[in-house]
Amino acid sequence: MQEFNNCLRKAEIGSDEIGLAYANRSACFFKMGMLQECLMDIEMAKKFNYPSHLMHALNARVSKCKRLLDEGQINANLCKVREPVLSFNEHEEYPGVADCLEIRQNDKFGRHIITTCDLQIGQTILVEEPFSIARDSRVDCDRCLGCFKYAQNFIACNNCVGRCLHCNEDCMTNSFHHIVCNSLIAEEYEEKIELIVKTIFSAIVAFSDIDRLMHTVELLLDGKGTSDLTNAHLILHFVHVVVNQVSLNEYVKLETGSRMDFGFFLPYAHGMYPFGCYMNHSCLPNVCSMSVDNRLICKVIRPIKKGQQIFRSYLNPSNLNYINPLTDRKLDVEKQLHMKCECNLCSGDAWTMLHDKSLKQSPFWKDATAAANMTEKAFRALSNETKEYYENRTIKFLEMYDRFHPLNDTLCVQWALIVMWNVLATHF
Structure with missing residues (x-):
């Protein structure tokens, strides 16, 4: 599909290539089960000089689409998407913001966000549209x-x-x-x-x-x-x-058939989010940032007490899968963000917790890492009940062992949850 989109961009205006690109892209939509989109592209192909001697193929595809639509098979091949919804009522002043969040200001942090109630892992506190946005x-x-x-x-x-x-x-x-x-x-x-x-x-x-x-x-x-x-x-x-822009990232599989936890994140856009931009950076964030289309989504990734500040990571989410040595991480933060991070990890306060204690004997460990060890295709094929089961067991593990964070084991499970949420929020 990307190649046919590229053809649309590069085809000479008024040429037959435009009609051919629409027609070939309609075949992709048909294969994906996106039948309405397939029919729309066929109409565009006819509008833009699709060769008459090939028209029989388009007409046959139209007949197949209509038959499948009559059978109720619209978007049959698409995975169901979990639409992001706030876990709280919406704030009276800020669209897409949970009403438990407030802006505060002090000399140390400047303007920042705090919560007015206890927050639990998995709760969605931000689903915000951008004020302005530009592609990467x-x-x-x-x-x-x-x-x-x-x-x-x-x-x-x-x-x-x-x-x-x-x-x-x-x-x-x-x-x-x-x-x-x-x-x-x-x-x-x-x-x-x-x-x-x-x-x-x-x-x-x-x-x-x-x-x-x-x-x-x-x-x-x-x-x-x-x-x-x-x-x-x-x-x-x-x-x-430049400092306050938020990067929107998409989860990308390392290769077809690889485990989900072997994937990584690539930025596709950068936006200005009136409320989300006020969340300060931490290398040990208590919320993770996700993106769905042009929306910024923030979900709680560590338990947060009433009155505590909300922190997200300004770095690529892939950095949450491991901890760089202190010196390297500080250099990365200063180079990429033009700032000095003073979170517990960078100040050294959290390093005493980085010992060899293994949590793999936990009764939750197997379930908490099960989804990450699957391929994306296998995970999507699970029933909604099974997906929710693995998600809940992963959250339970992180809640139970949050006092030990950051350990390799807690980082591994946290990464598994972030990947799981991103996969659940997309069709592909």
């Missing part, structure tokens, strides 16, 4: 560059050289693509500048007039409050946009 420069054509959904009926922009792909015209317009279309930006700065430009235009749209926008920025820079919290917080983030 390494992303080719697997996702819409507006909503960042995967495997859609993408259309290509007819104006830019790269023929950027979007779900539809509305998605293209809402993503401010026309602002950065054909922009001459050096590749190494492209994603950062694109994010800044989109943030500026999003801010202009969010405020009723430029005077109000400027007044809000002046208040924030002076350290004063403002009643327009969501927009105001975002403007303050814009002042430090």
Whole structure:
């Protein structure tokens, strides 16, 4: 499918190649069981000069799709996705934020997030849409560059050289693509500048007039409050946009047939999240960041007491699978994040817990690591009840032995849970 998307991007406008790309992509949708998407691509192929002598193949595929739809087999080959939902009521002021989270400020941490109640592993405390978002420069054509959904009926922009792909015209317009279309930006700065430009235009749209926008920025820079919290917080983030941007990552299998815990994470976008950006970094986070399309999801990965601060890792989630030596990790944090981490691990307070105590004798160990030892295909084939069983046993293990964290065993199980959550949140 990626190759046919690439064909759409590179095909000459008005050529038969566009119709052929849509037709061939429709075959991919049919194979995946995405029958409605298959029919939509067939219509696009007919619209864009699909060769008449090949039309019989498309008509036969249409008949098969309609027959399967009549039999109720829509999306039959797709795994069911666990749609992210808050475990609490939504905050009155901040969309997509649990009402147990609050912003606090002090001299040591600046603005930060605390919880007003005890939080348990597995609870979802953030499902936030971005204020602005830009693709990672390494992303080719697997996702819409507006909503960042995967495997859609993408259309290509007819104006830019790269023929950027979007779900539809509305998605293209809402993503401010026309602002950065054909922009001459050096590749190494492209994603950062694109994010800044989109943030500026999003801010202009969010405020009723430029005077109000400027007044809000002046208040924030002076350290004063403002009643327009969501927009105001975002403007303050814009002042430090490179540091505060959040990377969205997707789980990638190492190779077909490999165990799930052998996978890794690759960034596909970077966004500005008004609330999520306020979570401070820790190399021993108590929440893990996930992404579904363009949304930032935060789930509790360690028990958190009322009044404690919420920490997430700014580094790639793959770093949570192991602990680098202290010196190497500090250098990585300073180089990638332009900051010094003062978490318990980096300050040395947690190193006394890194001994050889093995938890593999635990009655929960086998179940807690069972899913990670499966292939992704085998895990997806399990019943929902079995998936939930392994998830609950993994959470129970982490709750029981949190006082020993970080050990190789607890890190291993924590990684298994993170991978499990990411697989459950995607079709593929």
